[in-house]
Amino acid sequence: MREFLARPGFLGTHGTVGADLSFILAILFTILFLIGWNAARKHRGNRHHVIILSAALIMLGYFSAYYLIRRLGVLAIEGREGFGGPDWFYTYVFSPVLTTHIVLVTIGLVMCVYMIILGFRASAKEGGKRILAGGELKVDKRKFYIALSAVLAVLGLFALIRCQTLRCAAVYGAGMMLVAAVFLVERAVERLLPKGRQRHMLLGRLTMIIFVVVLFTTTLIYVSLYVLYPPRLT
Numbered sequence: 193m194r195e196f197l198a199r200p201g202f203l204g205t206h207g208t209v210g211a212d213l214s215f216i217l218a219i220l221f222t223i224l225f226l227i228g229w230n231a232a233r234k235h236r237g238n239r240h241h242v243i244i245l246s247a248a249l250i251m252l253g254y255f256s257a258y259y260l261i262r263r264l265g266v267l268a269i270e271g272r273e274g275f276g277g278p279d280w281f282y283t284y285v286f287s288p289v290l291t292t293h294i295v296l297v298t299i300g301l302v303m304c305v306y307m308i309i310l311g312f313r314a315s316a317k318e319g320g321k322r323i324l325a326g327g328e329l330k331v332d333k334r335k336f337y338i339a340l341s342a343v344l345a346v347l348g349l350f351a352l353i354r355c356q357t358l359r360c361a362a363v364y365g366a367g368m369m370l371v372a373a374v375f376l377v378e379r380a381v382e383r384l385l386p387k388g389r390q391r392h393m394l395l396g397r398l399t400m401i402i403f404v405v406v407l408f409t410t411t412l413i414y415v416s417l418y419v420l421y422p423p424r425l426t
């Protein structure tokens with residue numbers, strides 16, 4: 193599989209099959225998310241639900257495959273060696289875009305899972321139509337801490353099984369802190385936006401904006417690496 197993904201790609205650039213596939217999938221699931229958003233704006237809750245869930249499944253499936261096959265943060269680890277362009281471009285353009293990309297992808301993934309859960313919690317079916325309920329939506333304290341501990345325990349277990357380096361443990365540690373931060377932020381957001389409908393719509397729009405910016409940074413990285421300045425790595 194690794195050898196297949198490392199072959200020359202199909203987009204006519206310097207990209208490998210893996211890079212081209214990643215780029216096409218990123219475009220595909222972002223377009224699906226946008227179609228899902230459009231459905232919600234037209235108050236077609238059922239359509240929104242199905243399209244967003246499909247987009248999320250493709251996206252999460254893709255990131256799981258990426259993680260299993262190519263390992264976490266592969267571009268960041270390759271560093272300067274993985275980039276064939278001039279130093280100024282690497283320092284002032286490529287590196288900041290890559291860092292922004294990694295941060296936004298991480299936030300986007302967490303937000304995606306959070307939004308799906310919020311979508312189910314905040315919505316109800318009325319006459320076969322999925323709508324966002326207008327009332328207050330709060331998690332009780334006990335359930336909140338049980339959910340937080342369960343997610344942290346699963347991540348901790350993954351770290352124990354998979355990590356052999358300090359760097360990998362640090363990535364998982366950062367992931368666990370991010371999850372804890374999201375749970376705490378959710379607590380604060382619950383106070384600021386007590387109504388589920390309001391919360392889903394506001395945070396949903398924010399998530400969609402993150403997805404669009406991620407596609408923009410993905411395109412910049414792809415073009416820099418495989419069109420303008422192909423990597424020096426073989």
Ligand code: HEM
Pocket residue numbers: 229232233234235236237238240241244245248303304305307308309310311312315322323324392393395396397399400
């Ligand atoms: C990544 C996940 C999701 C995102 C980013 C998202 C985003 C959004 C946004 C932005 C809106 C408001 C549209 C607007 O007026 O701008 C919305 C509405 C809505 N969402 Fe989601 N959503 C997600 C998942 C879900 C899920 C899983 C469900 C159901 C289980 C759901 C059910 C609804 C419903 C019923 C509405 C209201 C539609 C209407 O106005 O009639 N969402 N969502």
